[in-house]
Amino acid sequence: MNENRILIIHPDSSARTLLASMLQTLAVQLEEAPNDPAAVRRLERGGVDLIVAGVEPEDPDCLELLHYMKRKFPALPVILLFSVGDAERTREARQRGADAVLRFPLPATQLRAAVSQALGQAEPSARTAVGAMSSSTDGRPSNSAPKGSGTRESAHGWTFLNGSAGTTPSSIEPGHCRDSLVLIGEDESLRQTLELAETIASTRATVLIQGEPGTGKSLMARIIHQRSPRAGEPFVEVRCSEESSGEIDRFLFGEQPMLRPATSGQIERAQGGTLYLDDVASLGPELQAKLLRLLRDGVYEPIGASRPERADVRLIFGTKENLEDRVAKGGFRQDLWYRMSVATLKLSPLRHRGTDLDRLAEHFRFRAAQRNDRTVSGFSSEAMAMMRRYHWPLNIQELEAVVERAVLICRGRLIEPNDLVFSSAPITSRGSGDYRGDLSQIRPLKEALEEPEKQIILEALKALGWNRQETARVLDINRTTLYKKMKKYGLLVDELAWAN
Incomplete structure (x- = not known):
């Protein structure tokens, strides 16, 4: 072509x-x-x-x-x-x-x-x-x-270009990562996260990706792999929460029993490439110790093996939980957390991404209508207003499902409010069946208070040319506090030495 x-x-x-x-x-x-x-x-x-x-x-x-x-x-x-x-x-x-x-x-x-x-x-x-x-x-x-000049398949707000028809992200074979992954949206924090991801992609740094379910952690890991020198090698993904501790141990590290053929683990499959471990917070103490050894020494030991094996893999971790809190409560090893969070990326929930909701909804509407041969051409203003009010607990993953279902059941050209079915139902008062109000916009108080703090810090940094010392002085906080807050909110986009 x-x-x-x-x-x-x-x-x-x-x-x-x-x-x-x-x-x-x-x-x-x-x-x-x-x-x-x-x-x-x-x-x-x-x-x-x-x-x-x-x-x-x-x-x-x-x-x-x-x-x-x-x-x-x-x-x-x-x-x-x-x-x-x-x-x-x-x-x-x-x-x-x-x-x-x-x-x-x-x-x-x-x-x-x-x-x-x-x-x-x-x-x-x-x-x-x-x-x-x-x-x-x-x-x-x-x-x-x-x-498309290549079939377009997407998930979690990323779009795959130049792939094979009908291929989903989960079915991509190791060593055959798609030619291009691009992000739909113009949210400032997401753009900064993507820029940091591109900066660290070419390094050997271990990466920790934090984000709520459905925000696209797996696909962020794929884009880091794709932009790295390992792009032509395998990308292997393991969801740690789906198996018991023993199964994960065998699945990851492999097994070398005395009387049966050896079983390769996912680390061996990922040799030369990238291994992405999702929901790493669910791992128990023994597996945390094995991962620490892998990160520290570059070796691992299959079950039943008499000697360790050397691993040439880049490790990327994903978590929906705050690992720093888990460390403070004794539920996660501090030394492992330090090593796995050399470079930390934070993906914003959909409810914090402003007008990106409109763009993503239209993208999923277009794709679902084309794939199912439907003549649905858009959303009514009432339907779009309802989607903007909803809190999207499962984020972009839920948005895609809601929009696709709406396209299938819609009887007109425009999706209407009664075509939208959300995962969180309205709450009714006890015994009366009376509606108590729309709770879709209510967020945890701590989370709600963090957003204005982040915006204040971001505006101050921009106004002062990202001079941290001057920003800390104007905000009347010390530089250490400012640094921690910048790291918490994903604002350390310019710190290559730290990322490397």
Whole structure:
């Protein structure tokens, strides 16, 4: 298949050069145009698969090129880069058909994610054909045959590109990790977590990924593996909570009985690659001791073996619990926790990700409608408001299930509130059956108080150029306290030495 061709439009030559350098790691061909007339001349020749255009929102004609492209080439994806934030212009651009509106300058990872997402929408040969595809007449996204240049499968808010049809994340064979994993969403804390993940991916650092169930810990581990020098080697995942302690021991380390053939463990399967252990907090003391030896000495001992085996694996751990609290209560080894949390990534729950809920819901709606051949084209405002009020205890995993079920039972073009079925039912008063109110937005008090503290610290850091000493002085706390809070909230995105 030919590489996708991207046309970069920007009046500033240095900006075009910067954008081109940010996209060079993708398997694409890049062309540049300094202005709208040059871009139109290039588009008329055909063969362009995606537009990335920098515009000034203050310019009253800034969306004229977008209007022209969507009228002449309705299926051509367009990403707009605004030099300043402008909510009204952003809304107008999306209404006119822009696939994404981003603030420029921006991190390369964010731009590459948006480009990969846009290029996964339609076959390159169809994008520049006039009238090959059309948007729905009411401006909502349509289900009309946007086939991917590679099959797109997703889970937990990540999207797989260029994979085999019908393959789910759990069925990926070791050594065959997908070509590209991109994140859906623009939440600031999630973006910073992804940037830190990309920074530490190329190192040998052990990684601990913290997050509630359904936030995508497994897929974060996969992206670290994929961006690491071990990408061509096996990625092996073990869910520690699904087996008893003895079974996990045998499953992980293998067995060498005297009278039977030896059984390979998952550590041996992962040789040269990455071993991801999910729900590591459920491991008992004996297994914690074995893991400590593996981390400290790089060796392990299969059950019944007379000598240890050397392991060449990178270890990534996942947990939904606060291991620091478990350590303080004596439920987890402190020395093991120190070694496994060399680099810690925290994934925000869905209820803290703002407008990412809307993007993810639309992504799952589109995918479910296409997969099940349904003509559901969007959500009613009431249904979307209900989803925004819900607290999503199972996070993106639950959102995907709720949206897919709604697509299947919806009888109209839009998903309505009665099509949405959540896992947490309304509470009724004892014996009376009277409704006591919607508790979906009520969160634990400690959690609710943490969010404003995090925002205050983040705003202070930004205002003071991420100078910790000055930030601690302004916030009237000592530097150690600030450091601990930054680590707690996943704000240590610039500390390579610590991550390494």
